[in-house]
């Protein structure tokens with residue numbers, strides 16, 4: 001099943017059927033009522049698109065801009081520029097050794113993480129921020145709230161393809177929002193604020209091969225795809241960030257948590273075994289200014305908006321921030 005965000009479904013239907021968003025909304029609501037609330041809003045919108053003869057997916061494979069890459073797509077081709085390269089990780093499960101590496105890449109429409117396995121993972125050593133990369137034959141998986149491009153042995157990764165230039169929607173021009181203005185549909189936006197609260201990190205067991213969560217049964221960990229495994233650990237850190245307009249709970253998984261804590265995986269895992277060691281780190285984080293790129297996400301359980309980090313800058317350049325503020329003030333004055 002391909003996951004198209006609701007706002008994109010609305011955009012497609014309204015533009016192709018020539019109806020307003022309000023008209024569509026009432027159609028969606030009556031469809032949901034008709035089906036006694038057994039379907040989601042997205043599901044209802046899919047049915048309406050069908051009834052109106054509108055195709056929601058034109059290209060389910062082939063060359064795509066990053067913003068059009070959706071979870072569930074297969075055989076995706078895309079181009080981007082590396083923004084951040086993560087550490088190559090090695091694992092050993094049941095005598096099978098493996099490697100996994102990843103990097104974040106962007107184009108003019110957004111950014112996405114690319115995940116490489118086995119021998120292909122070695123190619124990450126040739127990639128540095130700014131390297132242009134072409135990916136083909138990849139499939140898309142959702143992980144910790146973000147889409148990832150996964151490569152397998154049939155996929156291709158071309159480093160520095162000839163004759164290609166890419167404009168990246170980089171952090172300097174990305175869309176800055178005040179926390180009070182954040183909406184649950186905001187994607188690829190940036191916030192800047194002060195850390196005002198730090199929660200204890202949480203750790204969970206994952207399959208070392210595919211990073212899926214694994215659960216213990218009789219003290220044995222099993223992954224649905226890779227059988228019994230010696231679990232690896234993943235982790236998440238929650239911070240409350242305040243920018244003067246409001247505050248928000250922000251969520252940092254794995255590498256982003258390592259960046260916030262300025263710590264390696266080994267160091268982070270020490271906090272799992274000795275949580276008391278985290279107290280000192282907590283105090284050093286409070287009051288720091290942090291710049292986060294990511295997306296807003298509705299926490300249905302607490303009925304509030306949270307911010308999911310996709311990339312984080314723990315040392316934002318103050319001069320750059322002041323220049324940016326000046327530019328925004330000027331823009332506001334002339335408009």
Ligand SMILES: [Zn+2]
Pocket residue numbers: 207208209210211212223224225226
């Ligand atoms: Zn697995």
